[in-house]
Amino acid sequence: MMNNAELTLTLEPAADTRRPLALTPGEDLRGYIASHLGRAVLFLITLTSVLAVVLILLFVIVRSLGFLSGYSIIEFLGGLDWRPTADSPVFGSLAILVGSLYVSSAALVFAVPVGILAAVFLSDVLSWRARNLVKPVVEILAAIPSVAYGFFAVLVLAPWMQKHFGFSTGTNALNASLILAFMALPTIISVAEDSISALGRELREASYSCGATRMETMLKVIIPAAHSGIIAAVVLGMMRAIGETMVVWMASGNATQIPHPWWDVSQSIRTMTATIAGEMGEAPEGSQHRGALFAIGVLLLILTFGLNLVSEYFLSRAKKAAGRS
Amino acid sequence: MKRVVVGMMVAALAMGAAVKAETLQIDGSTTVGPVADAFAEYFKSIQPDLAITVKKTGSGDGAAALIDGRCDIATMSRFMKTEEFEKAVANKVLPVAHVVAMDGVCVAVHPSNPVKALTSAQVRDIYMGKITNWSQVGGSNTPIVVISRDTSSGTYETFESLVMKKAAMAAGVEYVNANPQAQSRVRTTPGAIGYVGLGFLEGVKALSIDGVTPTRSTVASGTYPVSRPLFLFTNGYPKLGSITHKFVTFYLTEKGQELVEAKGYVPLTNY
Numbered sequence: 194m195m196n197n198a199e200l201t202l203t204l205e206p207a208a209d210t211r212r213p214l215a216l217t218p219g220e221d222l223r224g225y226i227a228s229h230l231g232r233a234v235l236f237l238i239t240l241t242s243v244l245a246v247v248l249i250l251l252f253v254i255v256r257s258l259g260f261l262s263g264y265s266i267i268e269f270l271g272g273l274d275w276r277p278t279a280d281s282p283v284f285g286s287l288a289i290l291v292g293s294l295y296v297s298s299a300a301l302v303f304a305v306p307v308g309i310l311a312a313v314f315l316s317d318v319l320s321w322r323a324r325n326l327v328k329p330v331v332e333i334l335a336a337i338p339s340v341a342y343g344f345f346a347v348l349v350l351a352p353w354m355q356k357h358f359g360f361s362t363g364t365n366a367l368n369a370s371l372i373l374a375f376m377a378l379p380t381i382i383s384v385a386e387d388s389i390s391a392l393g394r395e396l397r398e399a400s401y402s403c404g405a406t407r408m409e410t411m412l413k414v415i416i417p418a419a420h421s422g423i424i425a426a427v428v429l430g431m432m433r434a435i436g437e438t439m440v441v442w443m444a445s446g447n448a449t450q451i452p453h454p455w456w457d458v459s460q461s462i463r464t465m466t467a468t469i470a471g472e473m474g475e476a477p478e479g480s481q482h483r484g485a486l487f488a489i490g491v492l493l494l495i496l497t498f499g500l501n502l503v504s505e506y507f508l509s510r511a512k513k514a515a516g517r518s
Numbered sequence: 519m520k521r522v523v524v525g526m527m528v529a530a531l532a533m534g535a536a537v538k539a540e541t542l543q544i545d546g547s548t549t550v551g552p553v554a555d556a557f558a559e560y561f562k563s564i565q566p567d568l569a570i571t572v573k574k575t576g577s578g579d580g581a582a583a584l585i586d587g588r589c590d591i592a593t594m595s596r597f598m599k600t601e602e603f604e605k606a607v608a609n610k611v612l613p614v615a616h617v618v619a620m621d622g623v624c625v626a627v628h629p630s631n632p633v634k635a636l637t638s639a640q641v642r643d644i645y646m647g648k649i650t651n652w653s654q655v656g657g658s659n660t661p662i663v664v665i666s667r668d669t670s671s672g673t674y675e676t677f678e679s680l681v682m683k684k685a686a687m688a689a690g691v692e693y694v695n696a697n698p699q700a701q702s703r704v705r706t707t708p709g710a711i712g713y714v715g716l717g718f719l720e721g722v723k724a725l726s727i728d729g730v731t732p733t734r735s736t737v738a739s740g741t742y743p744v745s746r747p748l749f750l751f752t753n754g755y756p757k758l759g760s761i762t763h764k765f766v767t768f769y770l771t772e773k774g775q776e777l778v779e780a781k782g783y784v785p786l787t788n789y
C-alpha cells in the first residue's frame with residue numbers, strides 16, 4: 194500500500210507541462226503584465242547603481258567647474274604650493290598628486306612580491322584543506338576598519354620608527370606605505386590566487402613531465418601563464434591604496450611637499466584623499482577652496498577610472514586564458 | 519478610506535508640530551562640539567522628550583547650516599567671516615553671536631625638551647621654517663618636527679591669525695586632524711612642537727609665550743597671547759523662554775560653567 198502511494202507520487206509531473214511556455218497577452222494578460230513589470234523593476238534596480246556612478250561623476254565635475262574656469266589649470270596641475278586659507282590663496286596640486294602616487298607605488302613595492310608569493314603558496318604548495326583555512330584569514334585583513342590601522346600607525350609604528358630608524362618624524366611616507374601595503378595585500382592575494390588556481394592541472398603536469406622542479410614550474414610556467422590575472426590583482430591593489438583616506442591622513446604627516454631627494458621615505462607627504470577629507474569640512478560653501486577640493490576629486494576619479502579600466506582589461510584576458518587551458 | 523487618510527494626515531501634522539516644538543538642531547565646530555554635547559546631555563536629563571542633535575563637522579559647515587536654516591544653533595570656534603555674513607543676510611538670516619567659553623591654544627613640546635619659553639615671533643619663525651633646530655632657540659641640537667592642526671580646524675585659524683599673523687607655514691609642516699592626535703604626536707616625538715587646546719596638555723609641556731604661561735586665568739582674561747572666545751550663533755536673538763534661548767544662556771548658570779570646565783575650556787564668569 195505504502196509503496197503504491199509513493200509510486201503514484203513520483204509519477205506526478207513536477208510542473209504543469211500542458212501549459213505553453215509563452216502566451217499572447219490576449220490569452221494570459223496577468224502573466225504578460227507580471228513578466229513585463231518584473232523585467233522593468235529589475236531593470237530599474239540595476240540602473241540605480243549605474244545611475245549612482247554617473248551622478249557622482251557629474252556632481253563632482255559640476256562642482257569643480259566654477260573653480261577650474263576661474264583658476265589657471267597650469268597653475269593647478271603644475272603648482273607645488275597648496276595654501277588654501279591664505280589671504281591670496283594658492284592651489285597647486287602637483288605635490289599632492291605626486292604624494293598619492295608616491296605612497297601607493299611604495300606600498301606596491303612591499304605588497305606585490307609578498308602578495309604574489311603568498312598567492313602561489315596558497316594555490317600550489319599548501320594542501321587544499323589548509324588553504325581553505327588560511328585564505329579567509331588573509332581576507333579578514335580587508336575587514337579591519339582603516340581607522341584601526343591609522344591608530345596603529347600613529348601610536349605604535351611612528352614612535353617605533355623614530356626610536357629604531359632615527360627618523361625625526363615617524364608619520365612619513367614609509368609609515369603610510371607600509372600600512373597601505375598591508376591593506377592592499379588581501380586584494381592582491383585573493384585575486385592573484387583565483388587566477389593562478391584557475392589555470393588547471395594540465396599545465397602543471399605538462400611542466401612536471403618535462404622534468405621541471407616545483408620551483409621552476411611555479412616561477413617559469415605558472416606565474417607567466419597567470420600574468421594577466423596577477424597584473425589585474427596588482428592594479429586592484431593599487432586602487433585600494435590610492436583611494437584609501439583615513440590611514441594616509443593619520444600616518445603620512447600631510448606635509449605638502451615632494452620628498453627631496455626623491456627616495457627619502459622618512460619625509461612627510463600628503464595625498465589627494467587626505468586633502469579632500471581633511472579640508473572639506475571647513476571650506477566655505479561656494480568658495481574657491483571648496484571648488485579646488487572638487488577639482489582634486491576629479492583628478493582622483495580620472496586616476497581610479499583609468500586604473501579600473503586597466504584591471505578590467507587584464508581580468509577579461511585572464512578569464513579568456515583560463516577558458517582556453 | 520478617505521477619512522482614514524485625512525485622519526492620518528492630521529495625526530502626522532500634529533506629530534510634526536509636537537516634534538518641531540521640542541527639537542534643537544546644533545551643527546558646527548569640532549572644538550565647541552563637546553561643550554554643546556555636554557549641555558545637550560544635561561538638557562535631555564531634565565527634559566527627556568527633548569530631541570537635541572549635535573553635529574560636529576566644522577565651523578564652516580555650522581555657518582553654512584545656519585545660513586540655509588538647517589540648524590537652530592551653529593557652534594563656531596571663530597567669528598563668522600564677512601562672506602558668510604553677507605550670504606546670511608541675503609538669506610534673511612541675522613547671525614547673533616553668544617560667547618560660551620574661552621579657549622587657550624597652547625604651544626606644546628616634548629617633556630624632555632629643555633626649552634621652557636618662546637616669543638610668539640620665535641614660534642612664527644619655527645612654523646615658517648626659518649628656525650629648524652632647537653639649538654637656535656636655546657635647546658639641544660635636535661631638528662624641529664613642526665606639527666600643525668589641519669588648515670580647516672578652528673584651532674588652526676586661531677593659531678594662524680594670532681601667532682602666524684597670516685604668514686605662510688613652511689612646506690615641511692606636518693598636519694594632524696584632531697587635538698588628541700596632535701597631543702600624542704608631540705608626546706611621542708622628542709623634537710616636536712605642536713599646538714593644542716588647554717584641555718590636551720597631559721604628557722606634553724606647554725611653553726610660556728611672550729612670558730605668559732597658559733593657565734585658566736591668563737586665558738580667561740586674554741593676557742595669554744593665544745586665547746580665543748568660542749561662539750554659539752543663532753538666527754536673531756532667540757525668543758525669550760524658548761529652548762534655544764535656554765541653551766545659549768546656559769553657560770551663565772553654575773552647572774553650565776561646571777560643564778565648560780569639565781571639557782577643558784575656561785568659563786567666562788567667576789562664580
